[in-house]
Amino acid sequence: MAEAAAGAASALLDLPEPLLDLPEPLLLLILGALHDPRSRHRASMACRRLLAAERATRAAMALRGDPRTADFLLLPPAFCFPALERLDLSLASPWGHPLLSSASRVAGAPASSSSNHLALRPEEIAERNAYVAARLAAYFPAVARLAVYCRDPSTLASLAPCWRATLRAVKLVRWHQRPLDLPGGADLEPLLGACPQLAALDLSEFYCWTEDVVPALDAHPAAAARLTDLDLGLAGASNGFHAAELGAIAAACPGLRRLVAPCVFNPRYVDHVGDDALRSLAASCPRLTVLRLSEPFEPASTSQREQAGITAVGLVDFFAALPxxxxxxxDLQHNVLEAAPAMEVLARRCPRIKVLTLGCFQGLCKAAWLHLDGVAVCGGLESLCIKNCEDLTDASLGAIGRGCGRLAKFAIQGCNLVTSDGIRRLAMALRPTLKEVSVLHCRFLHTAACLAALNPIRDRIESLEINCDWEEVEQPSSSCLANGTTGSDHEDDEPSEMAYQSAPKKCRFSYLEMDNYESWEMLRSLSLWCPAGQLLSPLISAGLDSCPVLEKISIKVEGDLRTCPRPFHGSAFGLSDLGAFQALAKMKLDLSEAVGYALTAPTGHMDLSQWERFYLSGIESLLSLYELDYWPPQDKDVNHRSLSLPAVALFQHSIGLRKLFIHGTTHEHFMSFFQKMPNLRDVQLREDYYPAPENDMMITEMRAESCLRFEQQLNNRQFRQIPD
Known part of the structure; x- marks a missing residue:
């Protein structure tokens, strides 16, 4: 249907308007089948009737550019989107700067005798902000879901009253430091006070303090009581909520159905979250359907983990109160012991459970006999993630595969007794359902063996994430899995040669063919981890050389480049090998944890500019690449993360790019290279590492005014030909 509608819309572009006399329902049907914004834009340019229909039926929009200087602020109120419910202002430029305060004069706003924004009086700034907010409300009168970047509370104070009657969900974004002079809760009070009908609040990308949440909820009890969805992820948070704070949040929001929050589970902390806190949470919010509690601290080593304040007995009461x-x-960083009985109670008392993520839960599935135990009895699970389970074995994975027959997503991290044999058992048992697999930081798993173990589902898997050692590792001996942890049983063992001989002919043939898949036929998303200085080519040749429908790839490089040997002349990381993936459209290349010398390097060492050349060489061969997210390498000694000249020059040759997001900064004159790229339409510099520097940019690098000048030049149709 979508392809037919797109073809019809393209055909309409060639018809003269007097000949276009289609019924209104047909026009709406054509637009309803087009979900891509660019396709809708092209269809709306066919005639005025399609333009009006597209404007009347548009449901979501993400604004780019600077709304304070944009020409659309001068348009009449009739130019509006009456049905638009989802508005995203979080990426409006200058990226990461206050939305409603700018050194540039607002188009059409009341004039002021002061030409310098820094000299404006507070009432003049408030008058300009109110004008922009009123124009946005006139163009988008029915906004129900809003995402906005809030550098300070003035943004919400201007925007929130405009949609007082319609706003139901808000997502706040801020990666800069919280202003130190703000009282507790000042960031949220303008929103809770102006929007009493608010039902969902998302702070997952909002840098603030945990002390800001409870005062704001206590100051507006009526608004807090109406909340049903509360995400307190607090991006970049180094601390979590204590038991008293978690109890206060639950008491203020008794109608919650979804709660996401970082918590302090460390038993060494005063008022840590334990059994009593979980019981209190369940008693205050009995209608919870989604609950995600995690510990935001760095993962503790196995020797440093202690017994958490949560026990299996407390979990039994907790699950019984949330049916x-x-x-x-x-997701804890300290151990919860003997968790298998609690998991069996979870399966019995919470029959709707479909998604489960557990960190540092020990004894989840012993698989000592033929019967299922622990998490393996949760037969309704569709997604399971297990982290840092010290006694999870290959037999446990086999039991999970037999018991959780509906699993479509499985993730494992830090389980050091699991080998490739266990991954293979799970893949064979869940071949009909498993679509997404993630294997991270397991001691006895290396990348090539893990790819080979996934052969049974190689033709069915759609998303794959592998973060393992590249070199062959010594497999555990039987003594490592002693004391009942092997859980060996005949049903979980690999089929023997005798079993092949006694099985029916068709069945024997299917077993033998499972290792002969040559292509990842359904793989659309791939995430890889690479050590610093390592080439990408060996990993591709290890089994990922044939991915015909791969659309998105994420590569993370981690390590100290200062200790890596200098690459020989002409060597490259291997991005050119990805040119064989004809459908590849999006790529994330994260070098943020690749540490090196930013400005000067000792004799015999490479600085970061040369390492960027090494990693980005060959990117011009990715002809189908449409969008790129790039994190430059950094020198942590000087907190320097900037795009170098070799990187800019290599990006310039990637002529197919349309969107380029750089998570760092660069010099202003380097950005002129990007204007020569014919298809590039969206370029942003995002300082979204937490917390971003308070002084924003170095003097010699991009600043707010530089970003605005570059954006105006990028969108200038008189001097730059834009195909669409």
Whole structure:
């Protein structure tokens, strides 16, 4: 249907308007089948009737550019989107700067005798902000879901009253430091005070303090009581909520159905979250269906983990009080012992549970006999993630594969007794359902063996994430899995040669063919981890050379480049090998954890500019690449993350790019290279590492005014030909 509608819309472009006399329902049907914004834009240019229909039916929009100087602020109120419900202002430029305060004069706003924004009086700034907010409300009168970058509370104070009657969900974004002079809760009070009908609040990308949440909720009890969805992820948070704070949040929001929050589970902390806190949470919010509690601290080593304040007995009472639970995350950094009985109670008392994420839960599935135990009895699970389980074995994975027959997503991290044999058992048992697999930081798993173990589902898997050692590792001996942890049983063992001989002919043939898949036929998303200085080519040749429908790839490089040997002349990381993936459209290349010398390097060492040349060489061969997210390498000694000249020059040759997001900064004159790229339409410099420097940019690098000048030149149709 979508392809037919797109073809019809393209055909309409060639018709003269007097001949276009289609019924209104047909026009709406054509636009309703077009979900891509660019396709809708092209269809709306066919005639005025399609333009009016597209404007009347548009449901979501993400604004780019600077709304304070944009020409659309001069348009009449009739130029509006009456049905638009989702508005995203979080990426409006200058990226990361206050939305409603700018050194540039607002188009059409009341004039002022002061030409310098810094000299404006507070009432003049408030008058300009109110004008922009009123124009946005006139163009988008029915906004129900809003995402906005809030550098300070003035943004919400201007925007929130405009949609007082319609606003139901808000996502706040801020990666800069919280202003130190703000009282507790000042960031949220303008929103809770102006929008009493607010039902969902998302702070997952909002840098603030945990002390800001409870005062704001206490100051507006009526608004807090109406909240049903509360995401307190607090991007970049180095601390979590204590038991008293978690109890206060639950008491203020008794109608919550979804709660996401970082918590302090460390038993050494005063008022840590334990059994009593979980019981209190369940008693205050009995209608919870999604609960995600995690510990935001750095993962503790195995020797440093202690017994958490959460026990299996407390979990039994907790699960019994939440019968409607569907999605549960308890990601701890300290051990919860003997968790198998609690998991069996979870399966019995919470029959709707479908998504489960557990961190540092020990004894989840012993698989000592033929019967299923622990998490393996949760037969309704569709997604399971297990982290840092010290006694999870290959037999445990086999039991999970037999018991959780509906699993479509499986993730494992830091389980050091699991080998490739266990991954293979799980893949064979869940071949009909498993679509997404993630394997991270397991001691006895290396990348090539893990790819080979996934052969049974190689033709069915759609998303794959591998973060393992590249070199062959010594497999555990039988003594490592002693004391009942092997859980060996005949049903979980690999089929023997005798079993092949006694099985039916068709069945024997299917077993033998499972290792002969030559292509990842359904793989659309791939995430890889590479050590610093390592080439990408060996990993591709290890089994990822044939991915015909791969659309998105994420590559993370981690390590100290200062200790890596200098690459020989002409060597490259291997991005050119990805040119064989004809459908590749999006790529994330994260070098943020690749540490090196920013400005000067000792004799015999390479600085970061040369390492960027090494990693980005060959990117011009990715002809189908449409969008690129790039994190430059950094020198942590000087907190320097900037795009170098070799990187800019290599990006310039990637002529197919349309969107380029750089998570760092660069010099202003380097950005002129990007204007020569014919298809590039969206370029942003995002300082979204937490917390971003308070002084924003170095004097010699891009600043707010530089970003605005570059954006105006990028969108100038008189001097730059834009195909569409």
């Amino acid at each position: 409607g639970l569907e999605d549960l995350m308890l």
